[in-house]
Amino acid sequence: MITAAAVSPADVPLSVNQILTVGGALLAVAVYLLYKLGHYMARVLEALATAAVVFIALWFAAKGLVLAVVWAVRHWRTTTTVTVVSAWCWWWGWLSLLLALAVLAAGLGVWRVVSLPSFDRWAGRHLRSWWQRWLVYAPRMPRWLRSCGLTVPDRAGATVIQVNPLRRTATAPRERPRRDQLPRILSVRSGPSWDEVKVRLVPGQTPEDFDQAARALAVARGVNRCQVRELAPNVVSIDYQRRNLLAATVAAPDLAGMAGLPGDAIDLDRVLSGATEYGTPWRQSIRGSHTLVGGATGAGKGSLMWAPLLSIAPAIRDGLVRVNGIDPKGMELAYGRDVFHRYAVTSKDALALLDNLVEQMEARKREHAGTTRLVPITRDTPLEIVEFDEIGALLRYVGDRKTREAITERIALLTTQGRALGFTVRGYVQEPTKDTVPVRELFPRRICLRVASKSHVGMVLGDNAYDRGAWANRIGESEAGVGYLFGEGVREPLRVRAAWVPDEAIKALERFVTAPSPDPARRPAPVLPFRPGTPALPAGGAA
Numbered sequence: 001m002i003t004a005a006a007v008s009p010a011d012v013p014l015s016v017n018q019i020l021t022v023g024g025a026l027l028a029v030a031v032y033l034l035y036k037l038g039h040y041m042a043r044v045l046e047a048l049a050t051a052a053v054v055f056i057a058l059w060f061a062a063k064g065l066v067l068a069v070v071w072a073v074r075h076w077r078t079t080t081t082v083t084v085v086s087a088w089c090w091w092w093g094w095l096s097l098l099l100a101l102a103v104l105a106a107g108l109g110v111w112r113v114v115s116l117p118s119f120d121r122w123a124g125r126h127l128r129s130w131w132q133r134w135l136v137y138a139p140r141m142p143r144w145l146r147s148c149g150l151t152v153p154d155r156a157g158a159t160v161i162q163v164n165p166l167r168r169t170a171t172a173p174r175e176r177p178r179r180d181q182l183p184r185i186l187s188v189r190s191g192p193s194w195d196e197v198k199v200r201l202v203p204g205q206t207p208e209d210f211d212q213a214a215r216a217l218a219v220a221r222g223v224n225r226c227q228v229r230e231l232a233p234n235v236v237s238i239d240y241q242r243r244n245l246l247a248a249t250v251a252a253p254d255l256a257g258m259a260g261l262p263g264d265a266i267d268l269d270r271v272l273s274g275a276t277e278y279g280t281p282w283r284q285s286i287r288g289s290h291t292l293v294g295g296a297t298g299a300g301k302g303s304l305m306w307a308p309l310l311s312i313a314p315a316i317r318d319g320l321v322r323v324n325g326i327d328p329k330g331m332e333l334a335y336g337r338d339v340f341h342r343y344a345v346t347s348k349d350a351l352a353l354l355d356n357l358v359e360q361m362e363a364r365k366r367e368h369a370g371t372t373r374l375v376p377i378t379r380d381t382p383l384e385i386v387e388f389d390e391i392g393a394l395l396r397y398v399g400d401r402k403t404r405e406a407i408t409e410r411i412a413l414l415t416t417q418g419r420a421l422g423f424t425v426r427g428y429v430q431e432p433t434k435d436t437v438p439v440r441e442l443f444p445r446r447i448c449l450r451v452a453s454k455s456h457v458g459m460v461l462g463d464n465a466y467d468r469g470a471w472a473n474r475i476g477e478s479e480a481g482v483g484y485l486f487g488e489g490v491r492e493p494l495r496v497r498a499a500w501v502p503d504e505a506i507k508a509l510e511r512f513v514t515a516p517s518p519d520p521a522r523r524p525a526p527v528l529p530f531r532p533g534t535p536a537l538p539a540g541g542a543a
Contacts, residue, residue: 077126077130078130078134085097088100108123111123112124120191120192124192125189125190125191125192128190128191129188129189129190132188132190132195133185133187133188137185137188137195137197138185141185141197141199142182144217144220144221145182145183146182147216147220148213148216148217148220149213150183150205150209150210150213151181151182151183151202152181152202152203152204152205181202182202183199183200183201183202183205184199184200184202185197185198185199186198186199186200186235191278192243192245192279193241193242193243193244193245193277193278193279194239194240194241194242194277194278195239195240195242196237196238196239197237197238197239197240198231198235198236198237199235199236199237199238200234200235201234201235201236207228207230207233207236208467210228210236210238211228211464211467211468212467214226214227214228214467214468214469215471217238217240218240221240223240223241223242224241224244225240225241225244225277225469225471225495226238226239226240226241226469227239227241227468227469227492227493228468228469228492229491229492230491241277244277245275245277245278245279246275246277246479246482246495246496246497247479249481249500250274250275250481250497250498250499250500251499251500252306252307252310252499252500252501252502252505253272253307253310253311253499255310255313255505255508255509255512258313258314258512259512261314262314262318262517263314263315263316263317263318263319263320263321263517264315264318264320265314266311266312266314266315266320268285268286268287268312268315268321268377268383269285269286269287269288270283270284270285271283271284271285271286271308271311271312272307272308272311272499273304273307273308273311273496273498273499274303274307274481274496274497274498274499275496275497275499276494276495276496277494277495277496282496282497282498284308284445284485286308286312286321286383286385286424287377287383287422287424288374288419288420288424289419289424289444289445290414290415290418290419290424290425290426290427290442290443290444290445291424291425291426291427291443291445291446291447292391292427292428292429292432292437292440292443292445292446292447292460293305293426293427293428293429293446293447293448293449293483294428294429294430294432294446294447294448294449294451294456294459294460295428295430295448295449295450295451295472295483296430296449296450296451296452297430298450298477298480299449299450299451299475299480299481299483300449300450300479300480300481300482300483300498300500301389301428301449302332302501303480303481303498303499303500303501304428304447304449304481304483304498305332305387305389305426305428306336306501306505306506306509307498307499307500307501309323309339309509310499310501310505310509313509313512313513315383316339316513317512317513317514317515317517318379318517319379319382320377320378320379320382320383321377321382321383321385322341322342322382322383322384322385323339323340323341323385323387324340324341324342324343324353324357324384324385324386324387325337325339325340325342325343325344325387325389326344326345326350326353326354326386326387326388326389326391326394327343327344327345327389327390328345328347328350328389328390328393328394329389329390329393330345332389333387333389335503335506335507336506336507336509336510337510338510338513338514339506339509339510339513340387342356347394347400347403347404347407348403350394350407351403351406351407351410354386354407354410354411354414355410357384357386357410357414357423358410358413358414360384361413361414361417361418361421361423364381364421364422365417365421368421373420374420375420375421375422377422381422382422383422383423383424384418384422384423384424385424385426386414386423386424386425386426387426388411388425388426388427388428389428390428390429390430391411391427391428391429391437392429392430392431392432392436392437394407395407395408395411395436395437395438395439396435396436396437408438408439411425411427411439411442412439412442415439415442415443416442425443427443432448432451432456432459432460433459434459440459440460443487444487445485445486445487446460446461446462446485446486446487447460447483447484447485447486447496448460448461448465448470448472448483448484448486449472449475449481449482449483450472450473450475450476450477450479450482450483451472451473452473453473454466454473456472456473457470457471457472457473457484460472461484461486461487461493462486465484465486465493468492468493469484469492469493470484470486470493471484472484479497480500481497481498481499481500482495482496482497483495483496483497483498484496
């Protein structure tokens with residue numbers, strides 16, 4: 001008899017229902033756990049998001065508050081105006097504000113009509129600077145700088161080539177300069193004729209970059225003249241000329257008003273010669289310096305010569321100043337022949353005149369050596385001025401080489417040693433090349449009138465003068481006497497216009513200097529070598 005073996009429960013296979021029941025229970029447990037975990041993570045993320053939002057909001061609020069304070073302090077005029085207008089409207093209403101503004105505008109208009117200089121000094125320039133900054137330069141200057149290439153954009157990224165069944169296209173990423181790559185406007189100062197826009201440079205830029213872009217900046221602003229001045233290693237002033245104050249002829253000094261003036265009352269360090277582009281009188285030192293004037297025919301070299309002589313006429317009359325003329329053409333200086341103590345036309349006469357001056361210079365050197373550094377101007381040691389019209393005619397075109405070299409040597413001696421001894425050379429040339437004027441580097445003061453070529457500007461004023469705003473080749477033929485002055489403390493070319501001296505004024509100068517002194521018994525006092533604290537040129541700035 002066969003008996004059945006005992007079967008273990010573990011060996012009994014689970015049914016499908018049992019498997020589904022167990023699987024469902026496990027899945028429910030997993031879902032429940034995930035739900036709890038998700039709910040907990042959601043609460044954590046919600047807390048983190050809330051903290052982040054609060055932190056970001058506080059960060060932006062603090063940053064906005066700091067920027068608002070900085071902006072308010074930096075633009076305190078605008079901030080004060082907005083505050084006053086808002087408070088006025090809050091307390092008294094906008095109608096009373098309009099009435100007050102109308103009364104204020106009427107008062108300013110009357111003030112401007114009655115006294116324009118005082119109005120512009122105390123109110124006009126501030127109002128003009130304010131609206132020029134916010135209506136002109138703040139919205140437009142960034143675009144001008146980008147157009148003129150005066151930004152520092154990021155380096156161009158790799159070019160991406162897109163290929164499709166029809167064509168292949170290459171695209172490059174767009175360059176958008178950030179705020180730290182665009183020069184920032186620091187201030188705007190506006191005068192009757194000029195605007196000064198002070199700009200802070202960004203790393204990677206130099207003031208020379210702005211010098212080279214001066215012409216493009218002028219075109220962008222729509223003005224005829226733009227000049228860049230370096231104020232600091234990373235700050236430049238971009239000056240725009242809105243009005244040309246040198247368009248009109250400048251009147252010559254009045255001799256009638258100097259009839260009773262003694263010669264020692266003339267300040268030889270501040271001789272009135274014309275006007276500057278800032279609307280101020282142009283005064284130059286007639287001693288202690290040598291001047292080279294370059295310009296084409298009809299550019300106004302005669303005005304540069306005669307205007308200072310009119311201003312120092314009493315000193316010439318009283319013997320404190322002696323003028324020596326070298327006139328190879330025999331025309332320009334001959335019209336005022338009696339003004340000159342010595343006069344030469346031919347090369348031999350010019351050499352003899354220069355030899356005499358060199359001998360006097362050596363005599364003064366022997367007499368005053370070891371006693372003074374600057375010889376005082378008296379009747380015994382007068383200031384000797386050499387007016388050398390068309391200096392290139394004798395330095396380049398004289399047929400006798402020995403005479404030409406001798407004249408060049410004498411001029412070199414006078415220009416290198418004459419400053420302290422009371423000798424001044426003023427030369428005038430049409431072709432300012434090195435071959436024509438081999439001693440042009442010995443003239444510390446240069447004036448470039450209208451020239452035919454851009455290269456002539458550099459020949460007269462030096463390298464990079466054109467890039468710094470001396471556009472003498474663009475002076476019009478109707479602007480005789482207008483030129484650019486450079487040298488002796490003038491860091492940037494200064495545009496000037498010499499006073500126009502008519503023929504009758506030259507004849508009047510002859511009669512003035514040959515007339516007896518108003519007080520013959522009075523001996524002129526020595527003219528001090530230099531008067532301390534007296535600048536030779538007006539300071540630049542918005543005008």
